[in-house]
Amino acid sequence: MADRERRAQTALPTIPLEEAERFSQRVLAWFDRHGRKDLPWQQPRDPYRIWISEIMLQQTQVNTVIGYFERFIQSFPDIPTLTAADPDKVMHHWSGLGYYARARNLHRAAGEVMTRHQGVLPDDLDSLQALPGIGRSTAGAIRSLAFGQYAPILDGNVKRVLARHFVIPGWPGNNGVQKQLWRLSEQLTPHRQTAQYNQAMMDLGATCCVRGKPLCDSCPLVQSCQALAEGDVSRYPAPKPKKVLPVRATRMLILTDPAGDILLEQRPPSGIWGGLWSLPECPPEQPLKDWCRQVLGCDVEERDQLRPRRHSFSHFHLDITPVLVAVKNPAKGLMDAGPRVWYKLSQPDDRGLAAPVSRILREIDRPISEHQSGGEAP
DNA sequence: AACGCGGGGGG
DNA sequence: CCCCCAGCGTT
Numbered sequence: 484m485a486d487r488e489r490r491a492q493t494a495l496p497t498i499p500l501e502e503a504e505r506f507s508q509r510v511l512a513w514f515d516r517h518g519r520k521d522l523p524w525q526q527p528r529d530p531y532r533i534w535i536s537e538i539m540l541q542q543t544q545v546n547t548v549i550g551y552f553e554r555f556i557q558s559f560p561d562i563p564t565l566t567a568a569d570p571d572k573v574m575h576h577w578s579g580l581g582y583y584a585r586a587r588n589l590h591r592a593a594g595e596v597m598t599r600h601q602g603v604l605p606d607d608l609d610s611l612q613a614l615p616g617i618g619r620s621t622a623g624a625i626r627s628l629a630f631g632q633y634a635p636i637l638d639g640n641v642k643r644v645l646a647r648h649f650v651i652p653g654w655p656g657n658n659g660v661q662k663q664l665w666r667l668s669e670q671l672t673p674h675r676q677t678a679q680y681n682q683a684m685m686d687l688g689a690t691c692c693v694r695g696k697p698l699c700d701s702c703p704l705v706q707s708c709q710a711l712a713e714g715d716v717s718r719y720p721a722p723k724p725k726k727v728l729p730v731r732a733t734r735m736l737i738l739t740d741p742a743g744d745i746l747l748e749q750r751p752p753s754g755i756w757g758g759l760w761s762l763p764e765c766p767p768e769q770p771l772k773d774w775c776r777q778v779l780g781c782d783v784e785e786r787d788q789l790r791p792r793r794h795s796f797s798h799f800h801l802d803i804t805p806v807l808v809a810v811k812n813p814a815k816g817l818m819d820a821g822p823r824v825w826y827k828l829s830q831p832d833d834r835g836l837a838a839p840v841s842r843i844l845r846e847i848d849r850p851i852s853e854h855q856s857g858g859e860a861p
Numbered sequence: 862a863a864c865g866c867g868g869g870g871g872g
Numbered sequence: 873c874c875c876c877c878a879g880c881g882t883t
Binding site for chain 1: 865866
Binding site for chain 1: 873874875876877878879880881882883
């Protein structure tokens with residue numbers, strides 16, 4: 484074998500046709516007996532519903548998504564309705580799901596489908612991928628699941644199944660590893676029954692070839708799984724190389740006016756909790772009164788502090804100390820400096836709130852005596 | 862407390 | 873290109 488060929492083959496191994504056939508047959512047979520066929524977005528199967536579900540499923544597991552999906556479809560039953568909807572209302576439906584850029588992208592994409600595709604979701608990979616929020620794998624999922632056409636996918640479940648079955652070393656986030664996995668997915672995905680196969684691979688990864696303790700006894704690929712043969716399924720896929728997360732601290736101000744309403748401000752569209760409504764934040768090292776005078780232009784009186792809590796992101800920990808503050812003179816300029824509202828706890832509206840803010844507001848919407856005073860510092 | 866998830870965007 | 877970013881549920 485020539486060196487060039489050897490290198491190429493090492494980088495991107497080719498699966499013999501019969502082996503690919505055997506693989507997909509086993510997966511499809513398993514799907515007939517164990518695959519999920521009555522999820523809410525599979526019931527009346529239309530492209531819009533598949534699209535919404537795939538965006539929701541991007542970083543979120545099936546069980547969490549179901550409730551959000553049903554409420555979302557109820558409020559926005561089709562693409563024109565979603566396009567016309569108030570962005571704040573869309574965010575409200577996403578509140579709690581996380582990764583809020585998905586909701587903004589979805590709303591934008593709906594508009595693009597209206598203007599560029601006459602309101603009809605396209606079925607080719609390039610057009611799908613051109614829509615915000617749809618990458619290669621989601622485009623493949625929509626094309627196969629919604630339109631029944633050939634397209635490989637590579638979500639976290641498929642990555643895990645393939646990395647184990649073909650003992651692919653390295654972290655799947657690494658570009659070279661990802662290329663190998665895509666190549667495998669392309670070759671193994673059958674041109675007939677692609678939807679069933681893709682659904683089966685995701686179900687297999689979610690229910691059988693799970694991260695923690697895989698149920699190899701009930702896996703349709705026991706006989707051919709190379710990681711199992713080598714006796715170390717848990718080594719694949721290799722974990723992400725880890726780094727130490729920095730810790731940041733902030734104070735969230737619960738500013739109440741004489742009527743007892745609470746001041747909320749909308750976060751900038753990008754960054755943490757982008758577009759969601761949150762509490763004003765005063766850096767811990769700043770004197771609170773000075774900060775409120777300078778930034779909010781109002782005089783305040785500090786009343787009480789709530790138990791500090793840690794909110795963790797993938798790249799840092801945020802230690803939040805909520806502070807109850809009374810506004811003495813609700814100044815005129817206060818509401819003009821940015822998108823702000825006085826929020827009535829007694830009459831919550833359709834507004835996307837940052838998750839820790841929801842929890843804090845829920846906590847103060849009860850008598851002080853119920854507050855947990857013990858609690859360790861984070 | 863650590864981990865993993867798909868896509869976008871910036872260096 | 874590669875690396876960083878985002879928020880939740882699960883382990």
